[in-house]
Amino acid sequence: MIENRKLRATVTSYLFLAPFLLVFLLFLAWPVIYSFYLSLHKVCWSTDLYNVFSDMKLVWFQNYKQLFKDSHFWWSLIVTAYYALLTIPATIFLGLMLAILLNNKLPGVSLFRSAYFLPNVLDILVVGIIWTFIYSPHYGILQKIFNLLGIQTFAREGILANPRTALPGIAIAMVLRGAGFGMILFLASIQNIPKSVYEAAEIDGAGPWQKLLYVTIPLVKPIILFLVVMGTIASLNAFTEIYAMTQDGGPFAVHFMGEIQGATKLSGYYLFEKWSQMKYGYAAAISYVLLAITLVISIVNARLLRRKQ
Numbered sequence: 001m002i003e004n005r006k007l008r009a010t011v012t013s014y015l016f017l018a019p020f021l022l023v024f025l026l027f028l029a030w031p032v033i034y035s036f037y038l039s040l041h042k043v044c045w046s047t048d049l050y051n052v053f054s055d056m057k058l059v060w061f062q063n064y065k066q067l068f069k070d071s072h073f074w075w076s077l078i079v080t081a082y083y084a085l086l087t088i089p090a091t092i093f094l095g096l097m098l099a100i101l102l103n104n105k106l107p108g109v110s111l112f113r114s115a116y117f118l119p120n121v122l123d124i125l126v127v128g129i130i131w132t133f134i135y136s137p138h139y140g141i142l143q144k145i146f147n148l149l150g151i152q153t154f155a156r157e158g159i160l161a162n163p164r165t166a167l168p169g170i171a172i173a174m175v176l177r178g179a180g181f182g183m184i185l186f187l188a189s190i191q192n193i194p195k196s197v198y199e200a201a202e203i204d205g206a207g208p209w210q211k212l213l214y215v216t217i218p219l220v221k222p223i224i225l226f227l228v229v230m231g232t233i234a235s236l237n238a239f240t241e242i243y244a245m246t247q248d249g250g251p252f253a254v255h256f257m258g259e260i261q262g263a264t265k266l267s268g269y270y271l272f273e274k275w276s277q278m279k280y281g282y283a284a285a286i287s288y289v290l291l292a293i294t295l296v297i298s299i300v301n302a303r304l305l306r307r308k309q
Contacts, residue, residue, distance in 0.1 A: 039063055039284035056281060063285035071257035073286065076270040078256075079167065080235050083266055086171035087178070088231035092224055094175060095182025100216070102183070103190050113187070117180035124177070128244025131173040135159045135245075160245055163253040163263035170245050170264060178234075182227055189220045229301045236290050239268040249273070 041056035042063060048055040067073055102113050119127060134140050137158035146154065154162065159169040193216070201211050217224075242249055242264050249265030265273075267290055274283040 035284045035287055038281050039288055040281065042281040043278050052278070052280065059281070063282050064289075067282070067285050067289065071259045072261065072265070072270060073267075075254075075256045075259075075261040076265055076267040079261075079263070079265060080238070080267045083167055083171060083238065084232055084235035086168060087174055087235065088228055090171070090175045091178045091182055091231060092227050094179040095227070096186050096217075096220070096224075098179060098183040099186030099190055100212070103187060113183070116183055119177045120180040122177070124174075124240040125244045127173060127177050128170075128241045131169075132160065132245050135169055137161075161251055163251045166246065166251060167264050170241055173245070174241055178231075182223075185223045185227070186220055189223050190216060193219050225301050225304055229298055232297050233294055235266070236294060237268045238266045239272050242266055242269045243272075 038053075038056070040058060040060055040063070042059050043052060044057045047057070098116055102109055102116075106112070134142050135158055137143050137155055140158070143154060143158070146152070154165070159165045197215055197219075198211055201215050206214065246262075246264050249262035249269045251264075252260050252262050254261045254263050267286070271283050271286045271290070274286060
């Protein structure tokens with residue numbers, strides 16, 4: 001009797017899980033498996049262009065071997081790491097500062113919270129286009145401010161056309177867009193900290209900075225580690241902002257390993273470029289290498305979080 005109940009409960013559980021499992025297998029598991037299959041093939045001169053995916057040449061791990069010799073791929077990883085260093089710490093810092101400020105009972109605090117979170121709701125393409133207008137050297141509001149201050153450094157080519165400032169310019173736009181998401185997470189975490197912890201710190205003589213450094217930051221560290229991982233994944237997959245603000249990953253003025261490289265050509269954009277060139281196997285190989293990098297970062301993050309806890 002008890003065994004029949006357990007069997008019935010198990011079958012019922014699997015029936016409830018069946019819709020999710022079906023969606024997971026069709027739209028998550030199968031694409032991952034098929035992309036690995038693609039990474040072992042390539043489009044060649046004999047491929048039927050009307051039936052590409054079923055008529056590719058099996059090359060085994062040749063795409064991966066070629067990938068590790070590709071100067072453009074290595075450059076894209078370097079640029080991605082630089083982009084992550086520009087965006088992740090700034091996004092976390094700005095989100096934490098906004099959360100601390102808006103945790104106080106200020107007049108209209110709900111309005112400010114909504115206003116700071118609103119850019120995160122907008123599509124990245126829309127945000128990128130808006131910032132392209134802001135950065136424009138001809139009619140952009142930023143250049144008009146520079147003109148009032150007598151700064152003519154970007155009057156000719158603009159920020160996005162300068163190889164030294166193009167990626168920082170994109171990073172600033174994405175930091176201001178994403179800080180609201182971090183603010184919400186930090187705000188929820190700070191509001192869950194018991195007031196008795198701060199009261200105990202005040203009794204011990206801790207001032208505002210001491211409470212921030214020794215109470216608030218340690219207790220919101222899981223959020224910080226989560227944002228680091230999510231920011232790293234977003235940097236590895238960054239494409240829309242690059243496409244919206246530079247169109248082609250330029251400006252092309254950087255020499256690396258004997259090749260001219262794009263100053264903003266991140267790994268996500270490079271993957272898209274190879275896919276658009278019908279190098280489907282090569283693009284799939286890139287995606288698997290990026291997946292491996294993401295898994296390593298996630299494992300490191302999990303271990304750090306477990307150790308701190």
